[in-house]
Amino acid sequence: MTSRTLGRTPPADPLPLHRLHVAPPQVPPFAMGSFDAFGPDARAGYPHRHTFYEVVYVTGGAGAHVIDLVRRPLDPHLPHLCVVLPGQVHYWERASGLRGVLLLFGEDFLLARPGDRELLHALGERQWLQLPAAPSGGGDDAAGIGSLIRAMGAEFAAKADGYASVLEAYLHILLVRALRLPGARRPDPAPGRAAEVAREFGLLLAATTGAERSVGAYAARLGVSVGYLNEAVKQTTGRTPGELLRAARTLEAKRLLTGSDLGVGQVARRVGFADPAYFCRFFRRETGVSPGDFRRRAATARAATARPDGNGNGNHHVHRTESIDPRRSPS
DSSP: OEEEEEEEESSSSSSSSEEEEEEOOOOOSSEEEEEEHHHHGOOSSOEEEEEEEEEEEEEEEEEEETTTTEEEEEOSSSOOEEEEOOOOEEEEEEEEEEEEEEEEEEGGGSSOOOTTTHHHHHHHHOOEEEEBBBBOOOOOOOHHHHHHHHHHHHHHHHTTHHHHHHHHHHHHHHHHHHHHHHTTOOOOOOHHHHHHHHHHHHHHHHHTTTOSOHHHHHOOOHHHHHHHHHHHHHHHHSSHHHHHHHHHHHHHHHHHHHHOOOOOOHHHHHHTOHHHHHHHHHHHHHSSSOOHHHHHHHHHHHHHHHOOSSSSSTTOOOOOEEOOOTTTTOO
């Protein structure tokens, strides 16, 4: 019997980190199932992040989903869809009765369709979509997302010849349909080398959370000059690489200040500042408050809504590893 483990490990990352382990020779690096099938970590109430992508399709329940400090309440009468990207920090707040299906997969699952990474990042930026309810009710949606996910579940359970490529195709269709929904924004398929370099820069910036110390370091990793990177990114996004780098470093600093016990100096080093005093000046300039004030305000706001419930919610110092039996089908 093979198994998948969704668990926290104590790596260099100071935040609780969930990894997706698929026991060989099982392929592809993909798993799906209900909240109950994946266990308590699937509805974790403590800030954490993943090394993998997670597509969340919620059909019922109450509470809120917090992704990168943005709180998205659940509407108990509508289905919801969101994408959690590798590196994003999220948790469930006062969640109860969660129903739905989770799709978990790593970068390797996207090798056949590398363009889907950009679609996933577009949905990850939107974070939370309320889907139109189906006329028949029953918790389904009129956009057909639920029917696609059920078809994926059947394909995943059967594991017939060629099922991996079928799952890849289903995922692509799901992403395209999700980006057609009101409030979603499909990435601009601008042609040309400049647009491609800008897209690669955006993906690299997200993957490294802005930890490189300069735009020049990113240009070197992309194999282009600093001047060309500046021109390509400004032309495509309307913002300079430096502006986007500052935004990425600020976001990662916020994640670490609210989700870890690192000191301000340690956070500074994590996001590429050797001098903590310079980091504090940078953070105040970008946010209007000091790192310490930001951490205190975030802790006060979270304490006002946290509710320990016996399942790890409200406590991010719990350490468990959950194993998933792949023979269990999504509910």
